[in-house]
Amino acid sequence: MISRSKDADTDRAATGIGGGAVDGALVPLPARSAALVPTGPAAPAATPEPSLAERLLDGAGEGVLACDERGVVRSANVVARRLLPGLRVGELSAAAMSPLTLACGAENGGEDSGRAGGGKGDAPGGGGAGTAEAEVAVDGRALAVRRRSLPGGWTAWHLRDVTEERARLDSLLAERARSRFLAAASRRLGLTLHPGRTARAVAELAADELAEAAIVVLPVHAGTVDWYRCEHAGPSSAGQAPARALPAPVARALAGLDTGPQLLVAAELDSEPWRRTGTGASGAALMALPGNGKPAGALVLLPPEDGPDGTRATAVSPELDAALVEEFAQRAGIALAAASLYAAQARTAAVLKRSLLQPELPLVEGVSFAAAYRPAEQGLLIGGDFYDVHAEPGGRSATFMLGDVCGKGVDAAVSTGRLRHSVQALRRLESDPVRLLELLNETMLEAAADEDDPGFVTVVVGSAVPLESGGLRLRLAGGGHPPPVLVRADGAEIAEVGGTLVGAIPGARFRARTIDLAPGESCVLYTDGVTEARGGVGGREEFGEERLVDLLGGCHVMPAAAIAERVTLHATNWLSAGSRDDIAVLVVQAPLPGSAPRRHLHSVRTATGTPPADREGPA
Numbered sequence: 001m002i003s004r005s006k007d008a009d010t011d012r013a014a015t016g017i018g019g020g021a022v023d024g025a026l027v028p029l030p031a032r033s034a035a036l037v038p039t040g041p042a043a044p045a046a047t048p049e050p051s052l053a054e055r056l057l058d059g060a061g062e063g064v065l066a067c068d069e070r071g072v073v074r075s076a077n078v079v080a081r082r083l084l085p086g087l088r089v090g091e092l093s094a095a096a097m098s099p100l101t102l103a104c105g106a107e108n109g110g111e112d113s114g115r116a117g118g119g120k121g122d123a124p125g126g127g128g129a130g131t132a133e134a135e136v137a138v139d140g141r142a143l144a145v146r147r148r149s150l151p152g153g154w155t156a157w158h159l160r161d162v163t164e165e166r167a168r169l170d171s172l173l174a175e176r177a178r179s180r181f182l183a184a185a186s187r188r189l190g191l192t193l194h195p196g197r198t199a200r201a202v203a204e205l206a207a208d209e210l211a212e213a214a215i216v217v218l219p220v221h222a223g224t225v226d227w228y229r230c231e232h233a234g235p236s237s238a239g240q241a242p243a244r245a246l247p248a249p250v251a252r253a254l255a256g257l258d259t260g261p262q263l264l265v266a267a268e269l270d271s272e273p274w275r276r277t278g279t280g281a282s283g284a285a286l287m288a289l290p291g292n293g294k295p296a297g298a299l300v301l302l303p304p305e306d307g308p309d310g311t312r313a314t315a316v317s318p319e320l321d322a323a324l325v326e327e328f329a330q331r332a333g334i335a336l337a338a339a340s341l342y343a344a345q346a347r348t349a350a351v352l353k354r355s356l357l358q359p360e361l362p363l364v365e366g367v368s369f370a371a372a373y374r375p376a377e378q379g380l381l382i383g384g385d386f387y388d389v390h391a392e393p394g395g396r397s398a399t400f401m402l403g404d405v406c407g408k409g410v411d412a413a414v415s416t417g418r419l420r421h422s423v424q425a426l427r428r429l430e431s432d433p434v435r436l437l438e439l440l441n442e443t444m445l446e447a448a449a450d451e452d453d454p455g456f457v458t459v460v461v462g463s464a465v466p467l468e469s470g471g472l473r474l475r476l477a478g479g480g481h482p483p484p485v486l487v488r489a490d491g492a493e494i495a496e497v498g499g500t501l502v503g504a505i506p507g508a509r510f511r512a513r514t515i516d517l518a519p520g521e522s523c524v525l526y527t528d529g530v531t532e533a534r535g536g537v538g539g540r541e542e543f544g545e546e547r548l549v550d551l552l553g554g555c556h557v558m559p560a561a562a563i564a565e566r567v568t569l570h571a572t573n574w575l576s577a578g579s580r581d582d583i584a585v586l587v588v589q590a591p592l593p594g595s596a597p598r599r600h601l602h603s604v605r606t607a608t609g610t611p612p613a614d615r616e617g618p619a
Contacts, residue, residue, distance in 0.1 A: 062160040067093055069153030083143060083159050100157060103134035104147045135162070142166045178324050181209050185328060189335035193342040196226065199297065200238065202289075202332040203230040210325055211285070211301035215273050217246070218297045218336070219254055229273045239273065247274070253288040253298040261322065262286040264300065274300065287325060289333035296336035299329055356382045356413045358584075359420075362391045364398045366466025368589040370560035372568040376408050376529075376582045384412025385527045385584035388420050390427060396466065399427050399436075402525040402586045403459030403481060403502075412582075415455055418447075423461070433461040433477030437502060437510040441479075444503030456504040460484060460497065460525055464588055470519045472590035477512040480504075482531055482545070485552055486515065487522040487563065492552040494545060495523070520556050522563055522589040529583035530571040539576035560589040 054077075057064050063080030065087065067073055073093045081087055086096035132147045146158040185205050192198055199216040206214035207230040218226045220243045230236040243251070247269075252258045264284040269275060274284065285301040361369045375383035387402040401423060405415040419440075426439045437459070448455065458481040465473045476484065478497030486495050495515055500508040517523060526548070533543040551570055555563050564585045571583055 062158055064159075065157050066150070067097070067155045067157070071097075073097075074154075080157070080159055083138065083141065083161060085139065097157075099136045099138055100134075100143075100145050100147070100159075103136040103145060104132040178327075181205075181324070182327060182331065186331055189331060193339045195336065195339045195343050196228070196238070198335050198339040199226070199228045200230070200236060202297075202299065202336065203228045204236060205332075206230070206299060206301060206328065207232045207234075210321070210328065212304040213302040215300040215302070216289075216297055216332075216336075217250060217254065217300070219295065219340075225254070227273045237273070241273070245271070249286050250298050250300070253286055254295055256288070256295050259288045259290065259295070261325070269302075274302075285325070287329045289329050289336055291333050291337035292341060296333045296340060299332065301325070353382060356417045358386065359388055361389050362398070363395075364389075364391050364464070365395050366591070367398055367464045367472060368560045368587075368591045369398075369400070370564045370587045370589070372564040372583075372585045374529075374568055374572060374583045376580050382410065382413035382416075383582035384408050384416060385529060385582035386416040386420060387525070387584055387586040388423065389586075390424060392431075398464050399431065399433075399461070400464065400525075400586065400588060401459055401461040402527065402584060403457050403479070404527045404529075404582070404584070405457045406455055408582065415457070419444075419457060419459075431463065432512075433463060433475055434510050434512045436461055437477050437479050437499070438508075441502050441508050441510075442506075445506055448503070456480075456501045458482075458528075459502055462523075462588070466590075467516070470590070470593050471521075472517040472588070474515045474517065474523055474588065475512055476515060476523075477510050479508075479510055482526065482528055485524045485526075485545075485549060486517070487524060487552050487555050489518070489521065489556050492549045492555070494549065517588075517590040519590050519592045522556070522560060522587050524552060524563060524567065525586040525588070526567060527582060527584045529581035530567060530585065532581065533571045533575050533583075535574040535576040543571055543574045560587040563587045563589075 057075075057077040060077060060079065063077060063083045065073060065076035065080040065084075071092050071094065073087060073089050073091060073096075076084075076087055076089050084096045084100075087093065088096075130149060134145050136143050136145055140163075141161055142163045144160040144162045148156045148158070150156055188201050188205065189198060192201070195218065199218055203214045203216045206216075211232070213229065213231045213234075215227055215229045223243050224240045225243055225246065226238070226240055228236065228238045246254070247264055249258065249262045249264055253262065262285075264274065264286055269284060284303070287299045287301070288295045289297040289299055291297075358371070358373050361371060369389050371387050373385065373387070375385075377383065384405045384407050385403070386405070387400070389398055389400045391398045403416075403419070405412050405419065407415065422440060422443050423436070426436055426443070430436050430439060440459075444455070444457070457479070459479045460476060460481045461479070462474050462476040465475075467473055476495070476497050478499035480499055480501040481497075483494050483496045486493050495513065497511070497513050499510045502508065515523065531543055531545050531548060534540055535543070548567070551567065552563070555566065558566070564587045567585045568583055
């Protein structure tokens with residue numbers, strides 16, 4: 001209900017505000033008697049009925065009040081009196097209106113912010129002409145204020161409580177900032193799978209948004225931990241620390257015993273990497289980073305300083321910040337766990353890959369070996385083609401083989417690794433090439449599961465024994481592999497050895513052939529990646545055995561290494577764009593009299609076909 005001053009009716013009627021006639025006409029006041037004659041107990045004065053204008057203003061959703069030219073509040077609705085508890089109708093508005101007057105004065109250039117009351121046009125409720133708007137805090141509430149000048153020096157004030165509106169807006173902006181930070185963190189953490197770089201990114205992100213400094217500690221490895229520290233708008237550092245020197249809360253977090261937010265007190269922060277650069281803070285927040293079944297690390301957040309009362313820092317106290325830290329810790333832990341898993345798998349793959357790489361060729365007295373290898377997948381370095389040479393005890397003879405398993409890539413490379421190990425074990429029981437292939441065929445069939453499609457391999461196995469005359473005697477047994485090419489002084493020729501695929505059917509039949517090489521002559525073994533290489537004018541013509549024989553004609557004057565490189569280079573150059581197969585070449589040569597034995601480490605062609613630089617010269 002709107003309150004009134006003694007002459008409020010007259011003022012409202014004159015100005016058109018509040019009670020009186022709605023159209024602004026003056027309402028005559030009742031005449032007063034000259035003398036008061038007591039006639040008994042005085043009856044209480046009747047409260048005037050509110051006018052239509054007063055009822056309309058009381059129902060408004062915002063506060064409305066009017067001040068005259070002297071700053072006296074002439075009218076105020078219910079909302080205005082609730083928002084300004086010190087407001088009294090009929091009294092000067094200096095105290096109650098001071099925050100509003102100062103705010104609107106500041107918004108209006110300060111033209112009336114210093115007015116204190118008294119004097120026409122200079123009252124606290126008055127002000128300059130026109131309209132001014134501002135937002136001010138009164139008794140913990142946010143008020144949107146609009147001041148409007150009226151005729152006769154009067155001023156109208158419109159007040160609106162925007163506390164809840166501002167709270168919703170602040171909450172929305174805070175949530176938007178959180179989402180923006182978490183999205184940026186996810187993008188950055190997904191850029192690398194290196195554990196160290198991921199940990200450094202976590203520390204930098206946390207230092208930029210969550211704390212004055214952040215330290216990420218990785219899990220214990222070999223009694224030490226790696227740590228990464230980043231300062232807000234400062235340098236970053238990294239190092240190692242012994243696991244026994246970790247503060248107890250950090251050790252428990254890394255062990256998975258404490259996963260929630262923990263507190264590090266000042267006494268635990270006197271060494272690297274926890275030492276503070278300033279003197280204000282006394283503690284730090286600790287959060288375990290969840291990983292794959294065990295923590296992927298620990299995050300330590302160092303606040304800038306203690307509170308005003310000197311109490312120690314606590315784990316992120318505001319609820320919004322705590323939720324943000326926990327969500328960030330979840331994402332950081334997932335990124336670190338993924339990086340750690342990838343690093344472990346990469347190390348495992350590297351170890352296994354070394355066991356699948358083509359072996360180094362041994363030195364055998366009286367025999368020269370050379371090999372070249374180019375996998376179908378250039379970056380993989382392994383494939384389904386293989387070769388191997390085993391020197392017999394005493395170093396006067398050797399067993400060699402070259403083959404091709406069905407398939408390409410890693411699966412084929414695993415099969416070649418098993419096959420090489422099987423041959424290495426079987427040759428200790430049997431040195432004859434035919435019998436060795438029979439045992440290998442039985443071994444492969446027994447190793448294949450009944451439900452699996454049995455794999456097979458084409459292979460040539462041979463033995464090389466130097467002759468007293470200086471030549472070389474080879475005994476070759478074939479298992480469905482392309483025939484070797486003999487490089488002699490009078491030209492090149494194919495040496496058929498035949499045989500059945502190894503590991504395909506039980507009771508496979510193999511046969512052997514004995515070949516003598518004169519000094520300087522060679523036996524070239526190759527896989528179908530050479531003869532079946534497609535290229536030429538139309539890109540569909542195979543390199544073929546005939547072209548290979550022509551290529552090797554006259555190569556008896558070349559060392560074994562040059563012959564292997566020549567075959568691989570021409571086959572690679574013949575290939576057109578498109579799918580390609582593994583290429584492996586093994587050359588067995590009878591050295592010329594007086595020449596030292598030679599060997600050639602396996603080589604891998606690059607995508608451009610340039611020859612590798614890992615050849616060894618004469619031993």
